[in-house]
Amino acid sequence: MRTGILLTCGTAATPDLDALMARGRAADGAGYTSLWLGERHGDHERPAPVPLVVAGALAAETEDILLGAMVKLALEHPIKIAEDAAVVDLLSRGRLLFGADAGADERELAVYGRSRHEQHARCIEALDIIVRSWTCDGHAYRGRHHTLPAQTRALPSDAMGCRVEPYAPPYIDPWQRSGLPFDYLAVTPKPARLPHPPVFVVAHDSASMALAAARGWSPIFPPCSTPEDLPARADAYWRALEAVGRSRTDVVLTVICPVVLYDGTTDASAEAARTPGVLAGTPLEVVDRIKRLQHLTGLGQIVCDFDLPGITADAALRALESFAADVRPRLEM
Amino acid sequence: MEFWVGLYGMQSTRSCPRAGPWMYREVLCHAAAAEQLGYDGFALTEHHFWYDGYCPSLMPVLAALARATERITLLPLALLLPLRDPLRVAEEIAVVDRLAGGRLALGFGYGYRSEEFEGFEIDRRRRGARFAEQIAVLRAAFGGERFSHAGEFYRYHDATLAPRPWQRPHPPLWLAGGSQAATARRAGQLGLGYCAAGTGQSLDGVAALFAEYHAAADAAGVPASARRLGVAVDTLVARHPDELARVIEEDIVPVYAEQLVAFGFVREPDGTPVRELPRQHPIFRVLLDSFVIGTPEEVVARIRQFEALGCNVFMPRLVEANFRSAAILAHLRLFAEQVMPHFRAGRR
Numbered sequence: 001m002r003t004g005i006l007l008t009c010g011t012a013a014t015p016d017l018d019a020l021m022a023r024g025r026a027a028d029g030a031g032y033t034s035l036w037l038g039e040r041h042g043d044h045e046r047p048a049p050v051p052l053v054v055a056g057a058l059a060a061e062t063e064d065i066l067l068g069a070m071v072k073l074a075l076e077h078p079i080k081i082a083e084d085a086a087v088v089d090l091l092s093r094g095r096l097l098f099g100a101d102a103g104a105d106e107r108e109l110a111v112y113g114r115s116r117h118e119q120h121a122r123c124i125e126a127l128d129i130i131v132r133s134w135t136c137d138g139h140a141y142r143g144r145h146h147t148l149p150a151q152t153r154a155l156p157s158d159a160m161g162c163r164v165e166p167y168a169p170p171y172i173d174p175w176q177r178s179g180l181p182f183d184y185l186a187v188t189p190k191p192a193r194l195p196h197p198p199v200f201v202v203a204h205d206s207a208s209m210a211l212a213a214a215r216g217w218s219p220i221f222p223p224c225s226t227p228e229d230l231p232a233r234a235d236a237y238w239r240a241l242e243a244v245g246r247s248r249t250d251v252v253l254t255v256i257c258p259v260v261l262y263d264g265t266t267d268a269s270a271e272a273a274r275t276p277g278v279l280a281g282t283p284l285e286v287v288d289r290i291k292r293l294q295h296l297t298g299l300g301q302i303v304c305d306f307d308l309p310g311i312t313a314d315a316a317l318r319a320l321e322s323f324a325a326d327v328r329p330r331l332e333m
Numbered sequence: 334m335e336f337w338v339g340l341y342g343m344q345s346t347r348s349c350p351r352a353g354p355w356m357y358r359e360v361l362c363h364a365a366a367a368e369q370l371g372y373d374g375f376a377l378t379e380h381h382f383w384y385d386g387y388c389p390s391l392m393p394v395l396a397a398l399a400r401a402t403e404r405i406t407l408l409p410l411a412l413l414l415p416l417r418d419p420l421r422v423a424e425e426i427a428v429v430d431r432l433a434g435g436r437l438a439l440g441f442g443y444g445y446r447s448e449e450f451e452g453f454e455i456d457r458r459r460r461g462a463r464f465a466e467q468i469a470v471l472r473a474a475f476g477g478e479r480f481s482h483a484g485e486f487y488r489y490h491d492a493t494l495a496p497r498p499w500q501r502p503h504p505p506l507w508l509a510g511g512s513q514a515a516t517a518r519r520a521g522q523l524g525l526g527y528c529a530a531g532t533g534q535s536l537d538g539v540a541a542l543f544a545e546y547h548a549a550a551d552a553a554g555v556p557a558s559a560r561r562l563g564v565a566v567d568t569l570v571a572r573h574p575d576e577l578a579r580v581i582e583e584d585i586v587p588v589y590a591e592q593l594v595a596f597g598f599v600r601e602p603d604g605t606p607v608r609e610l611p612r613q614h615p616i617f618r619v620l621l622d623s624f625v626i627g628t629p630e631e632v633v634a635r636i637r638q639f640e641a642l643g644c645n646v647f648m649p650r651l652v653e654a655n656f657r658s659a660a661i662l663a664h665l666r667l668f669a670e671q672v673m674p675h676f677r678a679g680r681r
Binding site: 009041055056059060080093112148149174176187189 | 343345347356357358361381384385387389392393394395400401416417418420421424425428431432450451452454455488489490491493495496591595596597606
């Protein structure tokens with residue numbers, strides 16, 4: 001079982017990126033597999049801006065831990081997301097995990113004047129463009145929301161709309177192509193990891209879960225207030241994956257889970273511990289509950305969120321260390 | 334006068350190919366070395382869809398540099414603002430400025446390659462007007478209040494910027510331009526710093542651009558204390574003339590022969606782009622004449638000329654000539670030890 005940690009940066013009033021970096025270093029040192037950054041805009045009580053930029057800083061701060069970034073596809077141009085992700089992957093020597101977040105809350109959409117009903121289709125287009133930008137030498141795209149390059153005359157020459165060998169004669173080396181009409185976009189640099197960084201899809205709803213399964217990508221289940229639903233949702237994902245003939249071994253079913261560990265100093269009656277959906281208990285109790293979850297859902301990775309309301313930064317750091325020392329080894333046995 | 338290491342692009346060219354992860358590791362080492370050697374800043378440059386992998390995403394790299402350095406100013410020069418959504422850029426600026434403890438500066442540019450505009454579905458012809466609106470959005474966002482904006486290019490309803498940048502109200506803003514007077518005027522009119530490109534341009538050309546900047550700033554009522562001028566130029570310093578000639582022929586000419594063809598800057602009389610550049614081509618004379626090249630004494634004299642024009646920041650592009658890491662580090666050291674002290678007597 002892989003273990004990860006969700007990093008957040010304090011509150012809107014006191015955003016603390018230094019503490020976030022410190023926690024990233026601690027998780028790297030404690031042997032977590034991955035860290036995850038979310039994206040939330042505006043004066044949210046737990047702001048999480050621009051995850052790919054924060055991941056760039058963490059690439060310099062950490063050595064081994066995988067850098068997960070859950071990027072809101074609706075709020076940025078897909079080419080920009082592809083470029084940022086490739087650069088972070090290079091900066092981190094291939095440690096990026098790309099989380100595609102097709103959701104956006106009403107306030108975020110309202111700021112940009114976007115409508116909710118076209119949201120999902122827009123995100124599917126964006127994800128197609130991003131993956132092609134990483135993998136295709138040159139590609140052209142014509143969709144409902146994007147036409148790339150904007151003046152392209154190219155009709156897709158294959159099902160993917162990618163430029164394929166052999167090029168139409170005469171062949172001109174890419175470095176000498178300037179000044180010629182360009183019908184394909186060659187997005188550079190390419191990511192370090194081949195064929196591209198692993199893609200995770202944030203499974204907000206059945207549509208995003210179906211998307212993940214159809215492409216053979218891993219789902220990330222966001223924290224839910226009713227953990228009892230999780231087995232049913234995981235089961236739906238596994239069945240959809242099987243329906244398209246994909247193998248279970250290629251994906252990592254990931255769940256983000258708020259965790260409170262009782263270590264004698266934490267107040268077991270704290271509000272956070274009693275909130276539905278929070279995994280609270282002594283280390284051994286938490287081990288049991290995770291194993292049960294694993295049995296019920298086929299869970300491959302648990303991403304712990306220690307930074308909960310009412311929990312101090314110190315206590316969250318202690319929980320990070322105590323989870324690594326007392327819970328993680330028992331999960332891997 | 335301040336010295337910012339100029340225009341670092343993470344390129345893997347045909348004449349000096351390098352592996353991606355290695356380049357991005359090197360840029361962190363080079364920035365840390367520049368800081369130790371006493372430079373005041375470190376600038377990265379951006380292009381998109383470029384055959385040599387030219388870095389298109391400066392903010393993640395600046396975020397990494399913010400954690401790898403402690404003192405120097407970090408900046409994109411230039412971030413091609415017209416390709417971006419300004420509210421998103423404001424968020425990135427805020428985060429990187431916080432990661433750097435208030436050491437971020439912003440150098441914006443218009444961009445000019447049509448590929449870049451088409452890749453982002455932006456109308457290249459209106460980039461000047463778009464830029465002015467983007468600066469207005471950035472300033473509104475940095476104000477810290479909830480704001481709405483309804484302009485020609487962007488609309489936001491009830492937006493706030495959180496977190497805000499470390500520097501208040503915001504990091505220093507610059508506009509970088511090539512040889513176009515309109516860019517200098519726009520910088521003056523909007524009250525931004527202005528960085529001229531010295532490469533490919535005579536000293537008189539730079540002086541004329543600075544004059545345009547001041548005239549526009551005067552007209553807009555920008556106080557003299559709020560104006561900043563810089564010049565970014567390819568710089569090559571060596572102890573002996575023989576060494577200079579060797580580096581020019583072995584490193585500078587091959588790289589420029591490749592890059593000039595790739596950018597399509599050189600055209601035949603009928604307008605078709607030139608595909609091969611012989612060494613005798615007059616463009617090399619123009620370029621090499623504009624570079625700051627020479628022994629330390631000669632280079633000091635050239636920089637004094639820019640200083641006399643009122644230039645506050647000199648950005649030597651020490652990296653373009655030779656992409657090999659050891660050579661870059663040696664060149665950074667030579668310039669820092671032999672040239673910079675001449676401009677520092679009063680300060681340290």
